[in-house]
Amino acid sequence: MALNVHHLGIAVDDLDTALLVYSDLFGATPEHRDRVEDQGVEAASLRVGESRIELLEPLAPDTPVGRFIAKRGPGMHHVAFQVADVAVELERLKAHGVQLIDEVPRPGLFGLQVAFVHPEATGGVLAEFVADDRT
C-alpha cells in the first residue's frame, strides 16, 4: 500500500523556464536535476514543504514525454506513490488482474526503483510506484 504521494510529474516544454515558474509562483525549492538519455528526458525535482514536484522536459519529440506533449500539450503527466517495496506492490496488483506498464521494477530517475501502472486501471491517471529510502 502507498505510504504517501511521492511526487507529481509534470511534462514541460522548457525545464529552465519551468524551474523559475515553480520557484517564483509557489516557492518550490530545486532538489535534484538529471539528464537520462535512455528515458529521453531532462528532469528536475523540487520540494514544496514535504511534497515534491518532478518536471520532465523531453530530449526529443519521439520519446514518451515528447509524444505526451505532442498529443495533450504540457501539463500534469503522472502521480507517483511512495511504497516500501515496488516488487511487492506489483505482485499484489497482478494478483488482482490490474493492468501494468512495468511487470517488474526498473531503475527510474534519480537512482530510484520504480514501476508504472497502466492508466486504464486508474480511470486515466498514469500512476507510478516508487521506493525512496531518502524520505
Added chain:
Amino acid sequence: MALNVHHLGIAVDDLDTALLVYSDLFGATPEHRDRVEDQGVEAASLRVGESRIELLEPLAPDTPVGRFIAKRGPGMHHVAFQVADVAVELERLKAHGVQLIDEVPRPGLFGLQVAFVHPEATGGVLAEFVADDRT
C-alpha cells in the same frame, strides 16, 4: 509561498468506482464527501499518508469538470498548493502580472477558501491555492 501540496484533483466518470480504485490499488483512505450543486460536482477527498487526493465527478456535461472530461477524458485535473492566506498569494501574483482565474478568494469544496491560477501562467497546469487550518 506554498507550504505544501494540499491535494491532487482528479476528474472521474464515476465517484463510487474511483473511490474503490484508489482504496484498493493505493490504500487511500476516504476523508470527506460532498455534493456541491453550484460548482457542478460530487467530490470526495482521500488521504494517502500525509498526502491528499480529491476525486471530482461532474453532475452534468455542461459543468467545468464535465467539459474537461469531454475534451481530455478523465484524469488529473488540478494541483492545489496549501498557503497561509489565499488573498495574500493572489496579490503577490497579481503584482507579478500572473494570469489568474480568481482575482479574489472564493469558497471551495469542503468549506475551504480557494482561488485558481490560470494554466497559461504555469505551462499547462491548473493550479489552486487553498487555505486549510485543519492540516
